[in-house]
Amino acid sequence: xxxxxxxxxxxxxxxxxxxxxxxxxxxxxxxxxxxxxxxxxxxxxxxxxxxxxxxxxxxxxxxxxxxxxxxxxxxxxxxxxxxxxxxxxxxxxxxxxxxxxxxxxxxxxxxxxxxxxxxxxxxxxxxxxxxxxxxxxxxxxxxxxxxxxxxxxxxxxxxxxxxxxxxxxxxxxxxxxxxxxxxxxxxxxxxxxxxxxxxxxxxxxxxxxxxxxxxxxxxxxxxxxxxxxxxxxxxxxxxxxxxxxxxxxxxxxxxxxxxxxxxxxxxxxxxxxxxxxxxxxxxxxxxxxxxxxxxxxxxxxxxxxxxxxxxxxxxxxxxxxxxxxxxxxxxxxxxxxxxxxxxxxxxxxxxxxxxxxxxxxxxxxxxxxxxxxxxxxxxxxx
Numbered sequence: 001x002x003x004x005x006x007x008x009x010x011x012x013x014x015x016x017x018x019x020x021x022x023x024x025x026x027x028x029x030x031x032x033x034x035x036x037x038x039x040x041x042x043x044x045x046x047x048x049x050x051x052x053x054x055x056x057x058x059x060x061x062x063x064x065x066x067x068x069x070x071x072x073x074x075x076x077x078x079x080x081x082x083x084x085x086x087x088x089x090x091x092x093x094x095x096x097x098x099x100x101x102x103x104x105x106x107x108x109x110x111x112x113x114x115x116x117x118x119x120x121x122x123x124x125x126x127x128x129x130x131x132x133x134x135x136x137x138x139x140x141x142x143x144x145x146x147x148x149x150x151x152x153x154x155x156x157x158x159x160x161x162x163x164x165x166x167x168x169x170x171x172x173x174x175x176x177x178x179x180x181x182x183x184x185x186x187x188x189x190x191x192x193x194x195x196x197x198x199x200x201x202x203x204x205x206x207x208x209x210x211x212x213x214x215x216x217x218x219x220x221x222x223x224x225x226x227x228x229x230x231x232x233x234x235x236x237x238x239x240x241x242x243x244x245x246x247x248x249x250x251x252x253x254x255x256x257x258x259x260x261x262x263x264x265x266x267x268x269x270x271x272x273x274x275x276x277x278x279x280x281x282x283x284x285x286x287x288x289x290x291x292x293x294x295x296x297x298x299x300x301x302x303x304x305x306x307x308x309x310x311x312x313x314x315x316x317x318x319x320x321x322x323x324x325x326x327x328x329x330x331x332x333x334x335x336x337x338x339x340x341x342x343x344x345x346x347x348x349x350x351x352x353x354x355x356x357x358x359x360x361x362x363x364x365x366x367x368x369x370x371x372x373x374x375x376x377x378x379x380x381x382x
Contacts, residue, residue: 175237
């Protein structure tokens, strides 16, 4: 039976079970089996809910305790490698959301603040325990590292070297997070940094972190920027821009970058040129987010810049996310007083699902370096 017909047909419980079981078997996943990737079902309504609601039903039923899995990361790796996400039905509300994203600008100036309030303002207690000491909420660089702190420090060094920072330069950090990169660049490279964020909690911590350094942290939308900088960097922010704003985003970068400047874009990416949003992630983790494709970035940047370098180290995000999950679980006894058990399941699901997606190479992590055409080319660090 095709998945498109599932919502229209009344099925018996054993038929819902059989359809789900057949789907999972394609990924080598069993129901109530002994493997760490197998699903342990606690509520028999799970099968119907997942087939009727797709990704949203799968995630919400986990949050509700309807099923468990010893290794969620393995489950998602196997499921995505087998292409199961393309075989689940698309819920009608998801279809409306995709159509709406094509018509409306869900990342306009007013709505751009939503992700700051709903995700990044969750609590500095949570992020300070889950992340490394520099509070980097983006992929680490594990080429020579064997732990999270070194991977994030190497990522910061890689970014600064690619930008060819030198004392006295000015650097704009679009989406500066908790100020880790701004602090590193100002302290290690002697540059003057201006960071912008839409999260009030990030701004407070970033200002405290960078006290005494030549760093300014602004609480504002990137579209309001109008200055002149030697270098511009954006790490883990482009995922919140949205296809309808990509042209505007690169226009802002062009407007604020000096003629001989360099711009580095660090972003998660998708192989598909579409409105790349998972409905569960959109509802519970990153509202109004959307993953760009190579074509999105190429088309939006072409009027302004030469693409000097494209570096994909998406496989490193698997290690980063699993390190975050280990730290999150280790810190949970301290966090439990401020967050519910349902939140714990939600956040664990998010970290493991994303790790599985990167391990399956379903998602990518790109660092792209742009200039306006540097004479004799640009030798980019690795």
